[in-house]
Amino acid sequence: MTAPRLEIRLDRIQHNARQLVNRLSSQGISVTAVTKATLGSLPIVAILTEAGIAGIGEPRIETIESLRQAGVNLPITLIRSPMLSQVARVVAVADVSLNTEREVMDHLSAAAMARGRRHGVVLMVELGDRREGILPQQLEGVAQHVLLLPGLKLIGIGTNLGCQNGVVPTDGSMAELSDLAISLESRFGIALEQVSGGNSANLPWLLAGGVVGRINNLRLGESILLGREPLQRQPIAGLCTNAFTLIAEVIESNRKPSLPRGEQRQTAFGLAQARPLQANLPGAGAERDCGDRWRVLLALGVQDVDPSGLTPPAGMELLGASSDHLVLDTGTIAVPVGTELSFQLSYGALLRAMTSPFISRRMVRQDSDRVSLADL
Secondary structure, three states: OOOOEEEEEHHHHHHHHHHHHHHHHOOOOEEEEEOHHHOOOHHHHHHHHHHOOOEEEEOOHHHHHHHHHOOOOOOEEEOOOOOHHHHHHHHHHOOEEEEOOHHHHHHHHHHHHHHOOOEEEEEEEOOOOOOOOEOHHHHHHHHHHHHOOOOEEEEEEEEOOOOOOOOOOOHHHHHHHHHHHHHHHHHHOOOOOEEEOOOHHHHHHHHOOOOOOOOOEEEEOHHHHHOEOOOOOOEOOOOOOOOEEEEEEEEEEEEEEOOOOOOOOOOOOOOOOOHHHHHHOOOOOOOOOOOEEEEEEEEOOOOOOOHHHEEOOOOOEEEEEOOOEEEEEEEOOOOOOOOEEEEEEOHHHHHHHHHOOOOEEEEEEEOOEEEEHHHO
């Protein structure tokens, strides 16, 4: 088999999705599966559909177009505010989009009318994380504006916490969102279909008994794919954390001095020295002279993956990476050239690895059932 490659266990992803759908449905909350880290993979979308998700969330219109061309009929939400230059494409293929800007919604309205369609709008509210969102005191005015636009339907409101500044969802912030929904419904005599409380960062709050209120939807990506919550990267009980494995091949294996020799300046990626890069990598330690050690190079680099999001095999230390090489300290272990080593990935590392044209992907439905993505 070719390397580097991602080994993807479809059964484990489906297990995670089904577990979350079942747990949340008991509290009246639907799941929008965010598939951006898989580039909208059709096999993954298929097993998520079987698991009972309510719809798909994607931030890029190109991926949504590909899903539609492949015959995917699930409700799809554009989870990044539409670009003005793409509004016609948005209303053509997305059922709903998350929005904050009146000008964008004016253009969505015109594009929807031109196509004879009605496009759903979820207004995003800023509740502290300081990324996208309408300030709470401005929400009523924006909602009134949307309700007057032909071709658009105000589906609901939502918020996003945890992504930009790691702000933790709490009973307080979710109650504020619920209160805003109730206020809009009372003010305009409407019933909002969706109050989207956030993403996988909401799960610790929810699973610890958080007060749901009017929250009836979450947009989940990392928890489904990696079985973890993103605030502290802790595993979620009952979920699989090893659905994705990155495999790379050893291209050099030699005993070398543990410290660089010579005067040091910036590296290829602008760091002052090579060794301090360890501070951003798993298992990193202070610069130290450990004598001669086995140093292994793998055919994998920053162009393919975020090395800071890789967990190496037990007993090995990830020293650093350049564009095309990953460097491991394997201590006293001599790893032969041609050996394949396996790494677990963070969400960010998975996202970059899936977008690399140099990393192949093999879908594994069960241990004995391997299917190449190229064949699907």
